Structures are given as C-alpha cells and as structure tokens.
Amino acid sequence: MIRINPVSGAGPLTQAMATAASGMSSQAVRMRVAAENIANAASTAAVPGGDPYRRKLLTFGRMVDRGTGAQLVRMDNIRPDPRDFRTQFDPAHPAADEQGYVKLPNVDPLIEQADLRSAGRSYEASIAVMQQARALYGKTLDILRA
Template identity: 40%
Template sequence: MDGLFQVFDIASTGMAAERFRLNVISQNLANSDATRTEEGGPYRRKAVVFQEAVNKSLKGGEEFAGVKIVSIEDDPSPFRLVYDPTHPDANEEGYVSYPNVNVLREMVDMISAQRAYEMNAAVVNSAKSMYNAALNIGR
C-alpha cells in the first residue's frame, strides 16, 4: 500500500505547484496595465520556478518525491513603452512604461498549468482505479 500513497503524494505536489502557478499567472494578468506599484514604477511580471523534490530513502539513496516551488522570480525583460504625454506617469519625452506582461503568453501559460493540473488529477484517478481492481481480484 505504500506505493499507492507515494503516487498520491507525488501527484498532489504537482497539483499544488500548478495551482500556485495559476495564482501567479492571475496576478500577472490582473496587473497587466498597472503603471504604478508600491515599490515604484510599473508592475514587473512574475514567474514561478519549480524543482524536483527528493527524499532520503530508508535504503540510503534518494527517491523522487514530486515537485517543489523554489522561488518566484521577476521577469527581467524591458517594460513596454507607449507614447501618451497626457498620462500622469509619462516621462519627460511623453512615454509611459507599462508592465512587461504579455497577455497572450500568460494565457498560454494558464492553459499549460491547467493541463498539468488535470494530468496529475488523472494520475490519482488511474492509481485509485488500479488499486480498486487489484482489491477486487481476490473476490
């Protein structure tokens, strides 16, 4: 039965990581036109960094334990400049710095995160079905 719970644990780390990634994508989309932040300047796009999670096994080695979130990084790409001299945040030349958020890219990332979440949910359902079938063999 230990293998069953390991499958659930691994899939749940993937589901939690993708849910967190969706939250960050939502934050990026919500701030796609924010020219001012509390830190000053326009909003800077955020990206989630994942890493393989490993646990020390009882046999002395390492075993795969899913995925973990390492950090949330700021996207270093340049801000989008739009000429609008009437905007309150316009510089001396009349350009406004808008966030480096590309809505199309965020939508693609959102679909990718959604599919990865669904894939992990399918793994959980497949494991449940497999173990139920194994339990029914003895009947």
C-alpha cells in the first residue's frame, strides 16, 4: 500500500525522485568545483609575492521540501580552503617574491580527481534511483489500469 503524505499529497516515489534530483544537482556542482580546482592547479599569482589560486571547498546540508516532504541535499556554500600554499624556489618566475620563492596553489590534483570520480558515482547512483522510481510509477499505473 502506498502512503500519501497528507500535507503535500506526495507519495514515497515522488519523494524519492525529489531526493535523487537534489542529489544530482549537488553532485553536478561538486564536479564543477573539482574541475575548476584541477584547471587551476598550476595558476600562480599575477604579481610578485601575490597569492595564487586557492582551492575551493564545498559544504552540503539537508532540508525538507515543503511541497513533497522529501529530504533534499543542498549546497550550503563554497568556501576557500584555508590550508597553506606550497612554495617553490624559482627566482626567475614572474610571481617570485624577494627571496625567490613562488607560492603555488594548495590544490592536489590527485585528491581532486578522486573527488571528481566520487561525485560522478554519486550522480550515477541518483540516476539509478530516478530510473527505479519511474519504473515503479509505471508498474503502479499498470496495476491501477487492470
């Protein structure tokens, strides 16, 4: 027996689809931020002694959709990673400070690639949930028609 949420009129399949859709949206943002971090892994400052690109971090939270009663994933914010920059001795570099050191971004491409893969797998899992919910909708309609 399918139970309908009396407040919203939404059933568990609608809630599952809403949750999966919010997960897909959140993972898409996560992939975009990881790709941006990878793209800027070698971006140094434009001026001598300046700061290079700073890695971006995402935080997620959850909320309840008032329309469906579904638990949703939401992005809280994108913030800079507070870790220190790496330094490299290269006095010929245009961004080198007075001592000849260049600040390099605090981005580790291997960590970003792992995060990108993890986000991709989570996105695919949300797609599978959506497909399963659609299939269950179809079967429910078939049963009701009979």
